[in-house]
Amino acid sequence: MGKQTLDISPVGRVEGDLDVRVEIADGYVVNAWTHAELFRGFEIILRGKDPQAGLIVTPRICGICGGSHLTSASWALDTAWGTEVPRNAILARNLGQIVETIQSIPRYFYGLFAIDLTNKNYRSSRFYDEAVRRFSAFTGKSYELGVTISAKPVEIYALLGGQWPHSSYMVPGGVMCAPTLTDITRAWAILEYFRTNWLEPVWLGCSLERYEEIQTYDDFMNWLDEDIKHRESDLGFYWRMGLDIGLDKYGAGVGRYVTWGYLAHEDRYQKPTIEGRNAAMIMKSGVYDSFTDTHTLMDQSFARENLTHSWYDEGTTDIHPSDRTTKPIANNTKDFDNAYSWASAVLHKDFGRLEAGPLARQLVAGGNHGESWQHHDGFILDVFKKMGGANIHVRQLARLHEIVKLYRQAEHCLREFKLNDPWYIKPTEKDGKGWGATEAARGALCHWVDIEGGKIKNYQVIAPGTWNIGPRDGQDKRGPIEEALVGTPIEDPTDPVEVGHVARSFDSCLVCTVHAHDAKTGEELARFRTA
Amino acid sequence: MTNVLWLQGGACSGNTMSFLNAEEPTVCDLISDFGINVLWHPSLGLELGNNLQTLLWDCILGKVPLDILVFEGSVVNAPNGTGEWNRFADRPMKDWLIDLAQAASFIVAVGDCATWGGIPAMSPNPSESQGLQFLKRQEGGFLGKDFRAKSGLPVINIPGCPAHPDWITQILVAIATGRIGDIALDELNRPQTFFNTFTQTGCTRNVHFAYKATTAEFGQRKGCLFYDLGCRGPMTHSSCNRILWNRVSSKTRAGMPCLGCTEPEFPFFDLKPGTVFKTQTVMGVPKELPPGVNKKDYALLTMVAKDAAPPWAEEDFFTV
Numbered sequence: 001m002g003k004q005t006l007d008i009s010p011v012g013r014v015e016g017d018l019d020v021r022v023e024i025a026d027g028y029v030v031n032a033w034t035h036a037e038l039f040r041g042f043e044i045i046l047r048g049k050d051p052q053a054g055l056i057v058t059p060r061i062c063g064i065c066g067g068s069h070l071t072s073a074s075w076a077l078d079t080a081w082g083t084e085v086p087r088n089a090i091l092a093r094n095l096g097q098i099v100e101t102i103q104s105i106p107r108y109f110y111g112l113f114a115i116d117l118t119n120k121n122y123r124s125s126r127f128y129d130e131a132v133r134r135f136s137a138f139t140g141k142s143y144e145l146g147v148t149i150s151a152k153p154v155e156i157y158a159l160l161g162g163q164w165p166h167s168s169y170m171v172p173g174g175v176m177c178a179p180t181l182t183d184i185t186r187a188w189a190i191l192e193y194f195r196t197n198w199l200e201p202v203w204l205g206c207s208l209e210r211y212e213e214i215q216t217y218d219d220f221m222n223w224l225d226e227d228i229k230h231r232e233s234d235l236g237f238y239w240r241m242g243l244d245i246g247l248d249k250y251g252a253g254v255g256r257y258v259t260w261g262y263l264a265h266e267d268r269y270q271k272p273t274i275e276g277r278n279a280a281m282i283m284k285s286g287v288y289d290s291f292t293d294t295h296t297l298m299d300q301s302f303a304r305e306n307l308t309h310s311w312y313d314e315g316t317t318d319i320h321p322s323d324r325t326t327k328p329i330a331n332n333t334k335d336f337d338n339a340y341s342w343a344s345a346v347l348h349k350d351f352g353r354l355e356a357g358p359l360a361r362q363l364v365a366g367g368n369h370g371e372s373w374q375h376h377d378g379f380i381l382d383v384f385k386k387m388g389g390a391n392i393h394v395r396q397l398a399r400l401h402e403i404v405k406l407y408r409q410a411e412h413c414l415r416e417f418k419l420n421d422p423w424y425i426k427p428t429e430k431d432g433k434g435w436g437a438t439e440a441a442r443g444a445l446c447h448w449v450d451i452e453g454g455k456i457k458n459y460q461v462i463a464p465g466t467w468n469i470g471p472r473d474g475q476d477k478r479g480p481i482e483e484a485l486v487g488t489p490i491e492d493p494t495d496p497v498e499v500g501h502v503a504r505s506f507d508s509c510l511v512c513t514v515h516a517h518d519a520k521t522g523e524e525l526a527r528f529r530t531a
Numbered sequence: 532m533t534n535v536l537w538l539q540g541g542a543c544s545g546n547t548m549s550f551l552n553a554e555e556p557t558v559c560d561l562i563s564d565f566g567i568n569v570l571w572h573p574s575l576g577l578e579l580g581n582n583l584q585t586l587l588w589d590c591i592l593g594k595v596p597l598d599i600l601v602f603e604g605s606v607v608n609a610p611n612g613t614g615e616w617n618r619f620a621d622r623p624m625k626d627w628l629i630d631l632a633q634a635a636s637f638i639v640a641v642g643d644c645a646t647w648g649g650i651p652a653m654s655p656n657p658s659e660s661q662g663l664q665f666l667k668r669q670e671g672g673f674l675g676k677d678f679r680a681k682s683g684l685p686v687i688n689i690p691g692c693p694a695h696p697d698w699i700t701q702i703l704v705a706i707a708t709g710r711i712g713d714i715a716l717d718e719l720n721r722p723q724t725f726f727n728t729f730t731q732t733g734c735t736r737n738v739h740f741a742y743k744a745t746t747a748e749f750g751q752r753k754g755c756l757f758y759d760l761g762c763r764g765p766m767t768h769s770s771c772n773r774i775l776w777n778r779v780s781s782k783t784r785a786g787m788p789c790l791g792c793t794e795p796e797f798p799f800f801d802l803k804p805g806t807v808f809k810t811q812t813v814m815g816v817p818k819e820l821p822p823g824v825n826k827k828d829y830a831l832l833t834m835v836a837k838d839a840a841p842p843w844a845e846e847d848f849f850t851v
Contacts, residue, residue, distance in 0.1 A: 039607075424749040
């Protein structure tokens with residue numbers, strides 16, 4: 001959220017300010033550049049430190065997805081040390097990750113995205129007055145409830161880890177906590193409160209069970225027509241208004257999508273290895289190529305980074321992230337023909353640039369690849385195909401769709417805990433290389449750790465923002481957000497809210513500043529923050 | 532109305548996220564019931580238009596009263612003191628800070644990065660980060676030792692990684708309701724009301740601390756985390772076990788050692804090899820003792836406490 005955000009790549013993928021430069025011609029964006037504007041140097045800080053330093057340091061890369069960083073950091077050490085992770089600990093890690101993401105959904109939707117629906121550009125929409133009533137910052141009826149109730153799910157995180165954000169309760173070999181019946185009961189009650197006070201009555205307008213019957217785009221549209229409560233729920237209202245104002249018409253992007261998969265199955269990843277990870281995740285990994293309509297598994301060895309357009313002195317060839325040395329150059333002058341960002345361009349060795357995030361996860365969830373027991377859900381893939389590909393609206397729907405299935409996964413964790421079984425098995429520290437990954441609310445996140453002589457030799461992070469925000473790559477191909485911006489219609493060049501929608505639809509974890517230029521005259525038309 | 536401008540430097544937004552968890556009052560209540568007017572915030576600000584720079588200049592020029600400047604994140608000076616590695620609205624953030632600091636009635640540093648430099652300032656501090664008025668325990672920081680805001684107060688430090696939401700909201704409310712005069716600051720300019728007691732104050736493991744019964748490894752329901760797992764609860768000033776986190780718990784209650792994150796030295800020992808989640812000892816005795824306790828008395832106390840310890844001190848205490 002906020003953006004803030006952050007995120008970050010191994011090196012400067014940081015939350016802070018992302019600048020976007022767009023060029024506009026004849027009412028449309030014809031070119032765009034995104035650049036991250038803050039460098040803190042986490043990879044540099046971690047060199048030479050205690051092997052477990054990443055458990056404390058990496059959550060502070062991003063306070064929005066701190067639990068996701070902690071998850072990646074602990075699995076990375078588990079694979080490096082060859083630990084055994086007890087079943088309860090896998091469930092406790094998953095539950096933390098799940099409630100952090102559930103928290104993020106209303107906080108992001110109301111706090112960051114829906115505010116824009118009250119922009120004066122939409123005054124002519126028949127939905128406008130109601131949007132103002134619901135979504136106005138601080139005072140909107142839904143805004144106030146949604147932003148406030150978003151604090152509830154992370155109370156469950158605090159029951160496990162003591163606090164949210166920034167606990168480090170996940171450690172190689174398991175978790176630090178050993179919850180009691182009281183903790184589990186309270187967690188159930190908090191989930192129920194969230195469901196009965198917001199999720200069902202306000203967000204869906206129906207029961208979780210009714211929502212779960214939706215399998216296709218037709219099912220969804222039928223659900224809308226079925227009951228006034230569905231149409232008038234925040235989800236139903238948002239969907240109808242978005243179609244009315246054309247959010248389904250732009251913001252496509254690169255057309256290829258990545259997820260590492262996440263939520264290790266409690267019985268299948270107790271002896272974690274890098275190689276064994278894909279077959280042990282409840283939500284499967286994968287790459288979806290919409291041009292050929294094919295799904296393939298994703299593997300850490302397929303990742304590459306290119307620094308041609310980034311402020312680092314590390315060459316211009318594609319390299320594997322674990323081979324990076326993170327050498328920032330002091331002079332970070334913006335030069336749109338050369339280096340213009342602290343973010344790197346992340347690629348797949350065969351598919352090139354990929355979009356990360358909830359849309360990517362849900363498009364992959366619709367594939368028939370992977371293990372037969374893994375979670376499968378074809379809804380968003382069907383919507384995507386019926387709409388003719390990606391756009392802002394389906395990207396939002398994917399994010400919002402996940403809340404119900406994550407709620408079910410949280411219930412699963414609470415049901416499966418065996419309170420008298422172990423939560424931690426003390427590991428033996430040793431040298432070695434590890435890799436850990438998960439899916440943060442906003443997409444694919446992973447950490448590489450290399451331990452030598454009892455200390456960190458190299459630590460590298462690729463965050464979802466890095467996939468999406470990255471600048472042009474070695475072939476001068478635009479990154480996902482840069483590409484998604486091209487073709488955006490601009491109603492009012494002095495207030496290009498549409499650019500804000502596109503940038504925010506990626507929930508890019510960055511505070512973006514948008515500069516709009518006239519492509520013909522070069523004159524700056526407007527500048528505004530997108531988060 | 533009390534105007535609040537919230538900016539971020541080398542930040543992770545953890546304090547913003549924490550702030551949004553506030554319950555009594557909630558962030559929305561703060562605005563509707565306590566007369567706080569958020570001029571702008573990176574995540575919540577509404578200016579979709581252009582006007583952020585104008586707004587900042589209006590604050591600097593006194594056209595818009597800047598009652599409270601809240602800063603989150605470190606002040607980034609890299610490279611070579613220019614601050615270009617953290618640009619905001621086309622200018623190094625530190626340059627905005629210099630101008631805004633002159634205009635603000637009160638300045639509140641929220642979280643460790645803004646107070647002491649925090650994790651970005653860990654060795655080797657690649658971003659040349661500082662806190663607003665401190666770097667670690669050394670007074671001065673970015674604005675200098677003698678800096679005073681227009682109210683006459685130094686930067687009010689609300690440390691923590693992150694700061695607890697109540698610590699933030701209560702200070703904002705105190706200023707907005709004219710009660711800030713009631714709030715005493717300690718030698719690190721932290722509000723004493725939150726930082727005079729120890730993290731240990733109210734910890735559910737205190738009885739184990741008293742009888743020297745240890746939690747030898749993670750995932751247990753007994754013992755104190757101070758003796759083996761590096762807990763800094765006895766030496767750290769915070770109210771984490773009085774004003775609970777997310778209404779329900781605290782790190783030490785949940786079985787996580789306190790990392791001392793409200794103190795300027797956090798992260799302690801720069802996280803050098805062997806220092807993470809391990810108590811530093813000499814001949815089996817913790818190197819660092821609770822403040823004000825001398826080694827000799829501590830050794831005596833240990834002997835007596837171990838002799839007096841009831842059998843239950845070594846058994847599972849918090850059973851399922």
